[in-house]
Every structure is written in C-alpha cells, then in structure tokens.
Amino acid sequence: MGTIRITTCSFMLSLLLVGNAQAAWTLNLTPGVTEISRSVYNLHMTIFWICVAIGVVVFSIMFWSIFHHRKSRGAKAHNFHEHTLVEVIWTLIPLGILVAMAVPATATLIKMYDPSDAELDVQITGYQWKWRYQYLDQEIDFFSNLSTPREQISNEAQKQAHYLLEVDRHLVLPTDTKIRLLLTANDVIHSWWVPALAVKKDAIPGFINEAWTRIEEPGIYRGQCAELCGVDHGFMPVVVEAVPPAEFEQWLADARAQQDAAAAAAGRSWTLEELMTEGEQVYQRVCAACHQPNGTGMPPAFPALVNSPVVLGDVERHIDIVLNGVQGSAMQAFREQLSAAELAAVITYERNAWGNNTGEAVAPSRIVQLLQGDGQSEQEGGQ
C-alpha cells in the first residue's frame, strides 16, 4: 500500500517536473528591466499589500463574529442597527487610502505618457498574426512570425523551452536608449505587450498609438499579442532582443546588407527545384496558418489551395491575389511582407505542391518587374 502511494506520488511529481523542466511556479508580476516597469511593479506591490491589510482587518472581524457570536454558543442578538458616525468614518478612511494610492499612480502614469526626446523610432504594425517592425529613418523593415514548429503545437514533437514565445526575427533594440514605439494595425485590433518593459499598447487600424521604453539590461524579453485578433491570436508572440548600442549599430549594418542580398537574389535565375524548396519554407512560415500545411484550408474563411481554380488557373490572377490580397477577406497583400524571390517561390510552390502540377515556375524577375511597374503607375496616379 505504502509503496504504491509513494510511487503514485513520485509519478505525479515527476509529471510536474518533467513537464516543465523550465518552469518555476511563477506567482507574480515581473519587476522588468526599465525604470517604468520597476515603478509599475512597486505600485502593484503597494496596492496589493494595502488590499491584504484591509482584507485581514475586515475578515478577522467577520470570523471573530462567526466563532464567537454563533447561536450554538448561546449568543444573543444585540439590537443596534444604525450609527451615522461609524458610517461616515468608514466612508472617509477608504477615501483617504484611495487618495494615497492615486498620488504615486498618477506620477507613474505621467512619466509613461512622455515620449519626448526619443533617440530611435520604431513603427510596429499588427497583422493577422504577425508583427511588422519598421525602423524609421534606418531603412529597415521586416516581419516577425512565430517560429515554433507546428509539430510541437500538435503534440507530435517535444516542446522546446520557448514554446510559442519564439519568432523568426527578433525586434533588436539598443539598451540605454529612449525608444519611441509607434503602433498601428493593418486589419483588426492587436495589442503589443512585453511584460519586462511594462509596455502594452493597442495596435488599432487607422490610429497611430505612442509608447516608449528605455531598456537597461541586454537580454531577450518575450511577450504576446494581448487583444483577441482572430483564430491565431494565441500564436503571434513578441520577442525583443536588447543589445548594447555598439552591437546595435553592427546589427543595423548587417540587416541592411541582408535586405540588399535578398533584393539581389531576385535578379538571378532560379531553377524549379530551388523555387520549390524555398517556396515550401515560406509557405509553412507564412501561409500554413490559414491555408493549412497540406493546402486544404479551412473553408469558407480560408479556401483550399488544392485543386483551387485560382492556383490551377491563370498565373497572373494568382500573382495578383498573393501580391495585393483580396479586399474584404482575410487574404492579405503580401507584396511588402515577402521579398520578390520569396513571392515567386511560394507561388511556384502552390502551383506544384499537393498534386497541383501545373509545372509552371514563376521567375523572381517577373515579380520584381510587377512590383516596380506598379510602383511607377502608382506614382503616375499620384501626379
């Protein structure tokens, strides 16, 4: 008997431990890594302890009554039922406590609302279900997608330490620099949140919201979208990588070089195999959330691509939909999200995967042409 109980017990324990080798039983808010996040944490703890103190007093009186004034102990009911002075006192004392809470809260809020003298501006745009980061004046612009493999989500593979909190490209920011964040959204409302920075701000289509941060310690800080934004709301994490300013300058240079290389890749000629390999990667990263890894989609919102008339039909129409999206549907315009080579690859992949065998390859140069051509016509239209 005893052994069975111990075995069961240790089995349960090991379940907890193995299941979460990483995890402590986290109980509280993080103090974070900015001055603001620390004052928020201190406010939180102050108010928490005030609530605990009030609770202890009120519940002690209540439980004292429950134990001592019970009928079974012969308690006789007294007859008092009104006392104006007491009522006034217990109206005024809480009011005083509230004022005492409001003062530091107001001070912190005023600090949070002062984005002046920012040294770096980053525009953050929420898309269903990814973030776009544009470093204004730095010519850097990229999307950040969840990078946790689907097999881990569907329990076919062991979940890694940063399950659901990892992305393909981090938002790299310099430490000890006041950074202004400008938030907006492309489709529905999202909310950009990193607990360690105590920044949570809604990204709203048609609005540009402002927030700021000054990170004090280098490190990787993880957060998530906080506002319900559709089916994959739970799968659009935020990962901030804070590095010292010198390292940040180096990163900027590397990132620019990488963007140039991607542009150059579109100029050379690609074989069908190359396009298919690259296309599959892009598809799984960007398209599979809606159209599903095997192209079956989730109709009616997300149509199937297998045997789809668009995918098997006129290539120009297929390209147009991928580049420019479909108005009034969940299909986004990918012209800015992917490079010309990636666009060509993914379209080629869709036209030749899962039994769709058109045998057609879309050349990256064709996409470059289209992107540039459209740019020109837009400019003409503007004049």
Added chain:
Amino acid sequence: MSTLETTTVTGEQHESHHHGPAAGIGRWLFTTNHKDIGSLYLWFSLLMFLTGGVMALLIRAELFQPGLQLVEPGFFNQMTTMHGLIMVFGAVMPAFVGLANWMIPMMIGAPDMALPRMNNWSFWILPFAFAILISTLFMDGGAPNFGWTFYAPLSTTYAPPSVTYFIFAIHIMGISSIMGAINIIATILNMRAPGMTMMKLPLFVWSWLITAFLLIAVMPVLAGVVTMMLMDIHFGTSFFNAAGGGDPVLFQHVFWFFGHPEVYIMILPAFGIISQIIPTFSRKRLFGYASMVYATASIAILSFLVWAHHMFTVGMPLVGELFFMFATMLIAVPTGVKVFNWVTTMFRGSLTFETPMLFAIAFVVLFTIGGFSGLMLAIAPVDFQYHDTYFVVAHFHYVLVPGAIFAIMAGTYYWLPKWTGHQLNECMGRWHFWLSFIGVNITFFPMHFIGLAGMPRRIPDYALQFADFNMVASIGAFIFGFSQLLFVWNVIHNVRSGEAAPARVWEGAEGLEWEVASPAPYHTFTTPPRVE
C-alpha cells in the same frame, strides 16, 4: 366583512378571484402569474447555466496542458464567446429577473406584477433569442468567435456570416430585459401595500429598482451598437471601419458605456439578496439600511462614469486616463460601505449557518477578493500589465461566480421552501456548498498567478511556464462544474419531497413573504396587507 362587501359589489368577478393554475402546457405558455413566470425564468436560467458550463469545461479541458489536444483554435474562440454570452445574458440576468418575479410582489404586498401580459412576453421571447444564438454553432463558418465583447472590426469586417444572427439574438434579449425592467419599476412604484413606504422596502426590492433603471438606460445603447455593426456589415456604412473613415475605438466606447453598467446589473440584485439573508441568519436587523440604499444608488450612478477603464490601453489622452482611473477608484467607497455593513450586521448577532447563510458568507469574502483585484485593475499604469491577461479573467470570475452566481444560489436555497413548501435537505445543501466553494477557489485563484506571470486571455494554447497553474485551474473547474449537478438534484428533490415548511421558514426571517403560507398560494395578497 370587507371581503363579503367586495363579493356582493363585483359578483361577476368572483370566479376569477380564487382560481388555481390552468392545466397542461397552456399554463406555462399563456401564464400571467408572477410565480409561474418566475419559475420559468429560473428553470431557463438553470438550463443556460449548465449549457454555458459545458462550454467552460471544454475550454478548461483544452487548457489542461500546453499544445492543442481537443479543439481547433477557431472552435476555442467560439466557445469563449458563447460561454460569455450565455452566462451573462442567459444565466445570470434571467435568474435575477426570475427571483424578482417571484419575490418582489410578495415582498411589497402586491397581488402580481403591474404588467402581467408583458411579463409573459418578456420571458417567452428569450428562448427564441437563445435558440438563434446557439444555432449559430451549426452554421457555415461557425458561431461568433470574437469574444463576448465583440470588438470591431473583428466582429464586423472579419466576422463569420453568423454574426447577423448574433445581432438579432442580442436585439431580442435587449427587448426582453427592457420589458422586464419596465415591469419591475411599475410594480415597485405603484403596487406597494399601504404603509410600505420607499424607505421600508426590503433591500432586494431597492436593489432591483435601481438595477431596472440601469437596464432601461443601457440596453438601448447595446441595441444601438449592434445595429451600427449590422449597418457596417450589410449596408455599406463605416462606423467602425477605419478604411472608410470610421473609428474602431468608437465601438469600444459605446460598448463599454453599456458594458460597465451591465456589470452592476449583474451584481446589484446579488447585493440585495445578501442583504436579506445575512440579517435573517444573524437574527439581527440589517446594519445601516439607509446607507445601504444610498451606497447602491451611488454605485449605479458611478457605473456611468467609469466605462473607459476597460480601455486603458487604447491610447486615450492622459487626462482621460486619469479621469477614468479616479472615478473607478471611487467605486471602492460605496462598495466598501456595503461590505462593512454586512460584517457589522453579523457582529454581535446570533448566528446560524444554514445553506443560504453559507453561500452568503462565501459571497462576502470572495466578492471582496474580486473587489480588491478590481481596485488593483483601476490603477491605470499597473493595468497596462494586467489588461487582457488571466488576472482580469480571475477578477471578473471572482465577482461573477462566487459573486453573482453564489448570491443566486443563496437566494434559491433561501426562498425555495417558500416556493415548494418543503424544507431544505441541509446535508445535501452543505455538500453542494463546500464542493462549490473549494472548486471555485481552485479554479479561479491560480488565474491571478498565471495572469501576473504574463498569460494573455482568450488563447487556446500557452507557453510552458503557465502549465502548472493551468492544470490546477482545470481540475478545479471540473470539481466546480460537476458539483452543480448536486444543485440540480437539490432543487428537483426539494420540489418533489421534503418536510413540510412553515410560513416563516427561517427563525430570524422578517418580511411580508414570510407572512404567507408555504408553499405560497397561487395568488397572494389579493387583499393588500397593511404594513405598520
């Protein structure tokens, strides 16, 4: 003497004076009797409570472990949405209207509600509203999946086609609530027995009078906002569509102008019930009657001035944030007064702990915990960390489950012997109480921790550091959920059998409802009593 005179003067109405209920299903379909309609509301609410509860258990089952096991994210979102809508509009609100129907006429010495035919109508449109709402689960594209707060443009441009049915269902629920509220106000203001002055009204009646005014004020706002959605979806307007010059934040302002008073619509009648029960089992008059009335009215008025504390992260200007933060903190004052009054009522009383009292005491303690987390959420700079996390989920479940729902159960146990004529089975009542009390805390207390640790709400899958407490919460949810079968058993058992209950069911009970026999006759106070 007077009865004899009445009979001779209006002899032809004699038959209708003392008739009992009609036979068969017609009794329920065509009834204008406040007791029958009260029972219909309560049974309907119980059915919706169980339906919404099954959805909650599906949610908790999916969240038992990280990874996607049982349901797809799309269906998960439908479940969170439908669970919220059904619990708010189908379980809590109709339960309070049912209690109001049963008890208000008996408490103020009126023979029935002021507008009995409208009363029938306001109940009978509800099943249609929920049939429409629940049928969306079987439609192409699935049920509404944008959360019970249905923020635009997720609920307009990006919504499934079933959103139109959802809008229609909300309209019907709103009409039902408004008719119910009009009826309650008309009854309380016009049908009080001679001598039943306003400041003698039982607190349940007072709290419902104030709640009914809230309903009339905000239900049209809800109807307005869903109609604007309908226009955006089908008639080419752009109220909430930024691309057409509209404003998605406008939706939130209008919604929460309804939504915050709605929160108090779900808690003020609970305050009323608790204010009836605690004095009874303390055998002592309620402490600070007048201040209780004023506190309830203050909470109701403040509820119109705090809506944007649900929107601290939308990017309001600093002055807006400060105004809504201060106004929200103020609510703690009248709410505190109520808690202090309840505790002082118990102080130096002669307490016993029958099932209704157990639920009432649990209400005071756990609602206060929900109040504390509410106060923390009011602090705007800290709310940036709490907003849209499980901390919020913990907060509003603490005020709604061991708050509103425990009060409804306390009220049901308190008045059930009056309705059925049978004494409670105390043993089974206690089992139900203790399992619910333990279950509710195991479910919702850990949610404070996972919220503070950083888990957003409304996600079907989560990072590994949230795993332990999610598992605990899911276990608690199943304990709480299955304990409610005991409640169903208790109610059905009490309807069918039990010791005969006297007119004054509880030793310390005061009020007109305890003057009539148990079970209450089909018609009570056809001759108004005189209140001294």
